[in-house]
Amino acid sequence: MTRYLARRFAASIVTAVLASIVVFLIVRAVPGDVVAQMLGQTSDPAATQSLRAFFGLDQPVWMQYGRWIGAALQGDFGISWTGGRPVSTMVVDAFLVTLEIALLTLVLATVVGVPLGLLSGIYEGTWPDTLIQTFNLLGLAAPVFWTGLMLLVLVSSALGWSPPLVYAAPGESLSDNLAILFLPILALGLLQAAAYSQFVRQNVVSALHQDYVRTAIAKGVPARIVFFKHILRNIAIPLVTFMGLMLTQILGGVVIVESLFAIPGLGRLLLTAIQTRDYPVLQGALLVVVIAAMLVNLGVDLLYRVIDPRVRLA
């Protein structure tokens, strides 16, 4: 176990370092840097030179990288080139917003997706199953931002309600905060609920066709006990690990709904940083996204080993 842990951890670190280099290089592959953008068309060489020196752009790329990663390891991501705020506070603020959306979406997807999946799996081949499977496919087929737009149209025309235009942190006004997050979470949650329900159904169906379940039913074990003891207990592990997978999915989907509903999360931070060529913000936000996704994967992997003794021994 410890040896496995060490190996897994080392592999993650190598990937993280490579990813950080890729992040750094992609950002610098851009035609036209921040200086060109600040000075516009009529730039005189002296001003360009001094500004490039100010931003450290006149140094070789590997030296820029070394400086950046060295500081980043100490929690210093530099200062935004456009706003002048420290990148670390910007990224942390945005990350907390995104985290709230992601966790609430995960809860919604679980509360809706798991019961639907269990139901359609148990009633395999009957009309409730067909109905739920149609919901699943529709949920997976609909683009998440489109679902969000349509929900917005629906609630505003049917209920005459529209979410507040300015984002409010949960600390300022919890009701405003939830009001503005309601639609994006609903849109993302429906998609993920469909995915979760689909996954749960597959697991239930394959468990139902196992010999031990057939034996249990044949020897007259009550249906309730077959369900809880034979089926649910055996599929519990994949169901838990699927939640980790969903969390990384949500992290990606959040980018789109954030830009749609003007929520100041990581996704919007990334998009604006790209548009303004704000390298330090772009690098910092990307690194946080990559590391967050990596930690989730690592966590899922470990959880898997903790709850399943067969994997632990192997």
Added chain:
Amino acid sequence: MAQADTASLPQAPHAWYRLARTARREPAMAGGVLVLVLLCLVAALPGLFAGQSPYAIDVANALQPPSAAHLFGTDDTGRDIFARVIHGTRITLAICASSLLIAAVIGGISGTVSGFFGGWIDQGLGRLIDVVLSFPPIILGVIVTGVLGPETSNLILALSVIYLPVFFRIARSGAVGEVGKTYVEAARCLGLPETTILRRHVLRNVLPLVLMQYIVQFPLVLQIQAALGFLGLGVQPPTPDWGAILQQGKDAILLAPWISLFPGLAVLITAFALMLTGRALQRSVDRR
């Protein structure tokens, strides 16, 4: 029944009859395939379905709701949304199909090579793929298109990069499975060069897996393509791409929801048909 009289044997069922039988057994797949055939027709001959031009501006008729003259309504410059969605089919599907093809070819071949040879090639390529996988797909798409600029070629590049790991992994695991089989061993004993074994035996057996993935991944590519278009990072206006139309409709969403409704429905229906087909295909493969 070594030399039976062929006339007394039951005739092989006619192709149409077989098709009808398959359709009855898999109605969902039949429906999906029907929609896909129709979509291909629309993509090939958009003029046949939409009389109006997708570019014709008609300010006098801006923001008209759906009517007999404009089935899907008009946008803020009076362009016909129906014509734009119909003409957008070809562009949208072509971008998705070509990106996925690039990903399938490069990912499929590199994955097969990686699984076949193993060793340091496998280690190195695997590590590279891990790096790509460490970015959530949409975010990877946003970075590549955002940083390189919103051009169609960059969009195709971004989508190919996102889907390359999927094909790499499928092909790699397929190749690893083939390498252990006895016919590969037999070919080795016969003294066939490794590259011949790779090309003639392993690659050929990996191909069906890759083709299957192509269909399974298509609806997902479609959605990322639409999402990037929606963020303004995909195909640029005035070209009628589904994602680009959605992006234009965003600002007028409460005023003219039909601009967004129909291109989104187009994405949904296409993805739905692809998923039905893919799932049925997967089932029939699993059954074998």
